Amino acid sequence: MHKVFIADDEAWIIVGMKKLIEKSELPFKVVGEACNGVTALEEMEKKKPDVLFSDIRMPGYNGLGLLEEMQKRGILAKVVFISGYAEFEYAQKAVELHAYDYLLKPVKQEKLNQVLSRIHEELGGDIERDEEEEVSLTVMQQIISEIQERYTENITLTELAETYKISTGHLSNLIKRELKLSFSEYIAARRIQRAKELLGDDTLSIEQIAGMVGYKDYFYFTKVFKKVAGVSPSKYRKM
Secondary structure: OEEEEEEOOOHHHHHHHHHHHHHOOOOEEEEEEEOOHHHHHHHHHHHOOOEEEEEOOOOOOOHHHHHHHHHHHOOOOEEEEEEOOOOHHHHHHHHHOOOOEEEEOOOOHHHHHHHHHHHHHHHOOOOOOOOOOOOOHHHHHHHHHHHHHHOOOOOOHHHHHHHHOOOHHHHHHHHHHHHOOOHHHHHHHHHHHHHHHHOOOOOOOHHHHHHHOOOOOHHHHHHHHHHHHOOOHHHHHHO
C-alpha cells in the first residue's frame, strides 16, 4: 500500500481528497495530514510518505517552499500540487522544482485516478513494497545489464519482473538501490544522454533522434529532455 500525505489549510479539501483517493480503489492510504507547510514537513520526516498532495498557498511554507525544503532534507515523496490558482507562473515554478503533477481545484475523480495510476505503476505495481524476497547478485546483474542494453526499447518494469519471477514492487526497490534512481528515472537519464550525443549530428532531425532513443511522441520527448537536461533539445543543439 502506497502512503499518502495531504497538506492543505482548508479542512474540507483534505476530507474531499481522502474520499477521492478511497474511491479510486487503487492501493493508496492516507497516513497523515497537515494544515500548514511547517507541520507537514515535520510529519513527513516521521511518516515517510510515497506521495504528497499539497496546496500551493498555505501558512508556514507554501507548497513550493515545502517542496524545496523536502528536497534539501532528502524526503523523496512524489509531490502533486493542488490549487485553485490557475496562474501559469505557479505551474511553471512547480515544473522547475520537479513536482510530479499539478491539479486544479476542485479536483476531478478521473484526473486524480490518472495521476494515481501513473504513480502506482512507477512505485512498483500491486505488491507491498516491504515484502521479503531473495534475489541473487547474479540475477540482479543480469537485470541491470538487460536494462542498459535495451533502454531505447519499450522495456517495462512489469516485463522484467515477469521474466525474472520477482514481484514488481520488490524489483523496483532493488533497481533503485543498485542504480540510485528509479527504473523510469534511469531509463530517461540514459535516453537523454544518448540524445545529447546524437544532437551533435546535424543531419538528424530532433524528431528522428526522439525515435532513435525510444520516444515515439516527439512532444513527450521534448518534455522529458527539458526536465532532465534543463533546456530543450533545440536549445541544447545550439549550445
